[in-house]
Amino acid sequence: MKTLRVPEATVTRLSIYSRFLERLDKNGVTTVSSGEIAEGVGVSPAQVRKDLAYFGEFGTRGVGYNVKDLLKYTLKILGLDQPWSLAIFGAGNLGFALCTYRGFNIRSFHIAGVFDNDPTRIGKKIGNLEVQPLDKFPEIVKSENIRIGVIAVPVSAAQEVADLMVKNGLEAILNFAPVALNVPDHIEIRNVDLSVKLEILTFNLGFRAAQNL
Amino acid sequence: MKTLRVPEATVTRLSIYSRFLERLDKNGVTTVSSGEIAEGVGVSPAQVRKDLAYFGEFGTRGVGYNVKDLLKYTLKILGLDQPWSLAIFGAGNLGFALCTYRGFNIRSFHIAGVFDNDPTRIGKKIGNLEVQPLDKFPEIVKSENIRIGVIAVPVSAAQEVADLMVKNGLEAILNFAPVALNVPDHIEIRNVDLSVKLEILTFNLGFRAAQNL
DNA sequence: ATATATTTGTTATTATTTTCACATTCAGAC
DNA sequence: GTCTGAATGTGAAAATAATAACAAATATAT
Numbered sequence: 001m002k003t004l005r006v007p008e009a010t011v012t013r014l015s016i017y018s019r020f021l022e023r024l025d026k027n028g029v030t031t032v033s034s035g036e037i038a039e040g041v042g043v044s045p046a047q048v049r050k051d052l053a054y055f056g057e058f059g060t061r062g063v064g065y066n067v068k069d070l071l072k073y074t075l076k077i078l079g080l081d082q083p084w085s086l087a088i089f090g091a092g093n094l095g096f097a098l099c100t101y102r103g104f105n106i107r108s109f110h111i112a113g114v115f116d117n118d119p120t121r122i123g124k125k126i127g128n129l130e131v132q133p134l135d136k137f138p139e140i141v142k143s144e145n146i147r148i149g150v151i152a153v154p155v156s157a158a159q160e161v162a163d164l165m166v167k168n169g170l171e172a173i174l175n176f177a178p179v180a181l182n183v184p185d186h187i188e189i190r191n192v193d194l195s196v197k198l199e200i201l202t203f204n205l206g207f208r209a210a211q212n213l
Numbered sequence: 214m215k216t217l218r219v220p221e222a223t224v225t226r227l228s229i230y231s232r233f234l235e236r237l238d239k240n241g242v243t244t245v246s247s248g249e250i251a252e253g254v255g256v257s258p259a260q261v262r263k264d265l266a267y268f269g270e271f272g273t274r275g276v277g278y279n280v281k282d283l284l285k286y287t288l289k290i291l292g293l294d295q296p297w298s299l300a301i302f303g304a305g306n307l308g309f310a311l312c313t314y315r316g317f318n319i320r321s322f323h324i325a326g327v328f329d330n331d332p333t334r335i336g337k338k339i340g341n342l343e344v345q346p347l348d349k350f351p352e353i354v355k356s357e358n359i360r361i362g363v364i365a366v367p368v369s370a371a372q373e374v375a376d377l378m379v380k381n382g383l384e385a386i387l388n389f390a391p392v393a394l395n396v397p398d399h400i401e402i403r404n405v406d407l408s409v410k411l412e413i414l415t416f417n418l419g420f421r422a423a424q425n426l
Numbered sequence: 427a428t429a430t431a432t433t434t435g436t437t438a439t440t441a442t443t444t445t446c447a448c449a450t451t452c453a454g455a456c
Numbered sequence: 457g458t459c460t461g462a463a464t465g466t467g468a469a470a471a472t473a474a475t476a477a478c479a480a481a482t483a484t485a486t
Contacts, residue, residue, distance in 0.1 A: 005442095007442075007443065008413060009443075009444095010443095011412075011413050011416050012409055012413065014416075015406075015408070015409045015412040015413070016391075016406070016409065019391055020393075023392075033462090033463060033464090034463075034464075035463080040393060041393050042393040044444080044445070045463090046444075046445060046446070046447095047443095047444070047445080049463090049464065049465065049466085050443090050444075050445090050465090050466085052464095052465090053464095053465060053466070057464080057465070058464095059463075059464050059465080060451080060452065060453090060463085060464075061450065061451040061452050061453095061462080061463055061464040061465075062450095062451065062452040062453060062454095062461075062462045062463050062464075063451095063452065063453070063462080063463070063464085064462090064463065064464080065464090077416065078412045078415055078416050078419075079412075079415035079416050079418060079419025080412065080415060082419070084415055093309060093310040093313045093314070094310045094314065096306060096310065097306040097307045097309065097310035098407070100306045101306070101307065101407060101408075103391065103406075103407055103408030103411070104407075104408060104411070108415075109408075109411070147418065148411070148414055148415070148418075150411075171418055172414040172415075172417070172418055173414075174410055174411050174414060178229075178232055178316065180233075180253060180254050180255040188414050188417045188418060190410040190413055190414060191410075192405075192407065192410050193228075193229070193316075194311070194314060194316055194317075194405065195228075195314075195316030195317060195322075196225055196228045196229065197387055197403040197404075197405055198299075198316070198317070198322070198361070198363075198387050199224075199228040199291045199292075199293065200221060200224050200225065200228070200403055201361055201385040201386075201387060201401050201403060202291055202292035202293060202297055202321075202361070202385075203224050203227075203290065203291050203292050204385070204401045205292060205360065205361075205384055205385055205401060206291075206292025206295070218472095220472075220473065222473075222474095223473095246432085246433065246434090247433075247434075248433085257474080257475070257476095258433090259474075259475060259476070259477095260473095260474070260475080262433090262434065262435065262436085263435090263436090263473095263474080263475090265434095265435090266434095266435060266436070270434080270435065271434095272433075272434050272435080273433085273434075273481080273482065273483090274432080274433055274434040274435075274480065274481040274482055274483095275431080275432045275433050275434075275480095275481065275482035275483055275484095276432080276433070276434085276481095276482065276483070277432090277433065277434080278434090
């Protein structure tokens with residue numbers, strides 16, 4: 001094993017492998033090969049092995065991987081062996097959906113606060129959470145030890161929210177607003193654009209089809 | 214201009230450029246350079262020009278690009294110069310959010326049907342849409358000329374829904390369930406995983422930090 | 427008209443990522 | 457013990473993508 005820069009694509013796949021391993025484990029499967037993982041998530045077996053090789057040797061030649069062990073390792077690598085508190089900004093339809101989304105509430109994630117500036121939304125219950133006004137943010141960041149913020153507000157408010165997050169010491173931002181945000185270099189930021197892949201589909205149905213590619 | 218395989222990353226960025234151009238146009242900007250686009254969406258100017266070069270020559274040397282024209286071209290390339298009807302499966306929180314999501318209702322997209330198998334959801338109104346039972350799907354696919362399906366159901370039901378979509382002649386699927394679906398080769402399918410990027414953030418805050426990378 | 431400042435389109439270069447191929451290792455059968 | 461079949465880990469090769477660099481083209485000022 002060598003330690004070098006890990007491609008982000010590798011981390012992406014690791015997250016997917018780990019979810020697949022969770023399912024295997026739940027189904028009582030104890031051993032799995034790179035080929036079976038590959039088949040299960042839609043990549044090549046060599047890719048699976050190469051990805052894992054960035055982090056160590058987890059398998060047994062001639063046998064494969066122990067599901068429980070590999071799951072534990074992948075979770076550890078992803079940083080999911082510790083709890084993470086999230087703050088979600090925006091209690092509209094998307095924010096609401098994210099608050100109840102399984103992926104944001106399982107594993108080590110925990111939504112510690114939902115914020116909105118709309119008086120008609122403040123105080124509303126989402127599960128056992130209550131929508132908070134923005135001015136409660138600094139206090140809750142501290143009390144809940146929040147390091148990651150999620151932006152689910154309209155484009156027009158996104159930069160302002162990002163600034164607020166940075167000002168209050170958050171270290172990472174997951175941005176669902178389709179706009180490039182300006183944040184300092186030390187802030188980890190990733191964008192999730194819900195419609196980009198939809199437009200990849202229309203591109204493929206249209207343009208590519210026309211060219212017979 | 215040469216015609217060769219267009220990288221998917223290029224199509225992804227094109228979608229982002231086009232949204233940025235829409236904003237410029239709305240703000241009355243008439244001309245833009247590759248550098249300004251790059252700055253606005255967070256890539257390099259060379260990347261912008263390279264991406265556009267796959268499809269033609271749209272700019273004027275020494276000047277830049279005409280915003281309205283380039284917007285029109287990018288929309289055309291993405292297949293957004295024609296209307297697209299969508300079917301959304303799953304009227305839970307995520308399905309609900311997608312039904313009201315701007316990106317799925319602007320440009321040339323139009324949600325032509327929402328389906329669920331839960332009797333407590335069927336008949337409910339989402340905007341001016343009404344949640345339909347699954348058995349209405351074949352009829353609505355035809356009457357609304359639906360070619361793209363969106364999966365917003367739990368993992369346990371996702372494959373079944375995908376099969377139903379394929380059986381009814383849909384050509385493309387946008388899948389929000391975190392599982393690899395099995396579909397015939399001629400079906401265009403893309404997955405949107407809402408929590409993968411969240412786990413990239415925790416990876417970067419944890420593992421990478423530990424290694425000082 | 428000419429010179430100058432810009433900015434594109436494109437080729438060459440560099441970097442990154444994926445695939446391939448195989449030696450190595452292990453478990454189990456005999 | 458030894459042999460056989462299976463699956464890993466990895467270095468080399470191939471494919472892909474991003475960056476850099478620059479000639480070509482255009483508008484503007486003089």
